[in-house]
Amino acid sequence: MNADVPWDRFDSRAYFEHNYRSVSDADAEIVSMIRDHFADHFSRNPDGPAQGIDVGAGANLYPALAMLPWCDTITLLDRSRNNYRFLARQRTAYDPSWDQFWEILGRDPAYAAIGHDRRKRFRRVVRVEQYDLFHLPHRPERWSLGTMFFVAESLSTSYARFQHGVECFLRALTPGAPFAAAFMEHSQGYEVGGQRFPACDISESQVYECMAGLSGKLETCRVGRPNEVRTGYTGMIVACGHRDMGIS
Numbered sequence: 001m002n003a004d005v006p007w008d009r010f011d012s013r014a015y016f017e018h019n020y021r022s023v024s025d026a027d028a029e030i031v032s033m034i035r036d037h038f039a040d041h042f043s044r045n046p047d048g049p050a051q052g053i054d055v056g057a058g059a060n061l062y063p064a065l066a067m068l069p070w071c072d073t074i075t076l077l078d079r080s081r082n083n084y085r086f087l088a089r090q091r092t093a094y095d096p097s098w099d100q101f102w103e104i105l106g107r108d109p110a111y112a113a114i115g116h117d118r119r120k121r122f123r124r125v126v127r128v129e130q131y132d133l134f135h136l137p138h139r140p141e142r143w144s145l146g147t148m149f150f151v152a153e154s155l156s157t158s159y160a161r162f163q164h165g166v167e168c169f170l171r172a173l174t175p176g177a178p179f180a181a182a183f184m185e186h187s188q189g190y191e192v193g194g195q196r197f198p199a200c201d202i203s204e205s206q207v208y209e210c211m212a213g214l215s216g217k218l219e220t221c222r223v224g225r226p227n228e229v230r231t232g233y234t235g236m237i238v239a240c241g242h243r244d245m246g247i248s
Contacts, residue, residue, distance in 0.1 A: 005156070007079050011193025012086035016059040016095070018192075019229055023100045026224030026236055027062070031104045033221075034066045034147070034180040037240040039108045041178040042070050050177075051075075053143040055133055055169050056151030058083050061094055062101040063147035063180070068121060069110045070145060076128045077136075084130040091126045094119065133165055136172040143172055146179040146243075153183045153200045154190070162200040163210050170214040173243040181239045183207055185222065188232035204237045216244040 020027075042050075049072035054063045057076040064074050076087050102118060105111040114121055133151065152165030166181075173179060184190075187199035208220045218241035226234045 005197060006195065007083075008081040009195050010058075010080045010082050010197070011195065012059040012080070012082045014193035016086070016097075020060060020062075020101075021097050023104070024224075024229055026228055027101070028104055029223045030182055030236065030238055031062055031066065031101055032107075033223075033238055033240060034063070035105050035108050035111065037180055038066060038070060038145070038178060039110050041242070042110070050145040051141075051143045052145040053077060053147075053172065055136070055146065055148040055172070057087055057128075058150075059086050060149055061090055061098050062105075063149050064126060065098065065102055065105060065118070065122070066180070067145055067147065068118060068125070069114055071125055074126045075143070076126060077131050077133070078128075079130065079132050081130060084128060087128040091123060091128055094122065133168050136168045139172070142174045144174045144177045146173045146177060148179075148181045150182055150184055152181075153187060153202050154197065155200075157189075157198045157200055159200055159202070159206075162202060166207075166210045167214065170211065170243060175243055175245045176216070177243040179239075179241060179243065181211070183237045183239075184233045185237050186234040190230060190232065199233075202237075207237050207239055211239055211241065214244050215241040216246075217242045 050070045052067040052071040052074040054076050057078050067074055078084055106115050148169045152162050186201050189199045190197050204220055204222055212218055220239045222235045222237055224236045
């Protein structure tokens with residue numbers, strides 16, 4: 001179970017070096033998808049700045065960068081002490097490797113417009129918090145833009161906990177809020193810096209079923225190839241949608 005996992009021993013630097021030092025084909029496709037999803041939403045709904053949250057941010061900054069043009073605050077949330085420290089350092093001066101991901105985002109005019117100021121903007125709007133996903137429903141605030149990447153299925157082997165993690169994420173969003181989430185398909189667990197971590201074996205249909213009840217509009221798709229970034233999974237599942245307007 002999640003509470004039994006040694007999250008404070010998660011090697012954030014090793015995870016970053018393996019997954020994000022360069023852009024994989026799968027991540028390039030995912031970044032393009034979430035860019036287009038958010039840009040389409042905010043072109044149709046240009047009301048004031050959003051409050052963004054990336055749940056279980058870990059050592060991955062591209063979800064936060066994807067929210068950057070639209071937000072006056074972005075909360076990067078993670079339970080692990082090592083991930084919190086990694087994110088706090090990246091907030092001050094993020095690694096040049098993230099410029100490769102920004103190049104993909106910058107193909108949309110809304111991102112290109114802040115290209116030269118993105119680091120300054122990132123430092124200004126981002127805050128980092130060590131916090132547990134499962135406690136989010138107890139907080140009074142809600143966020144109007146959200147991401148959760150490779151988190152709910154990567155906490156334990158329990159499908160019930162996967163479902164609960166997804167629900168906690170969606171319930172943290174305001175009605176109508178756009179969101180993007182990604183999941184490892186049929187993951188058998190993963191290793192980071194010599195430490196083994198659990199995973200829940202899920203399919204695209206299970207992701208859709210789990211999210212649909214709290215989503216007014218939802219699309220899912222598979223990307224990537226089996227074992228493209230590590231062994232023990234069959235692909236990645238991306239879900240882009242909007243929080244249901246009628247369910248609190």
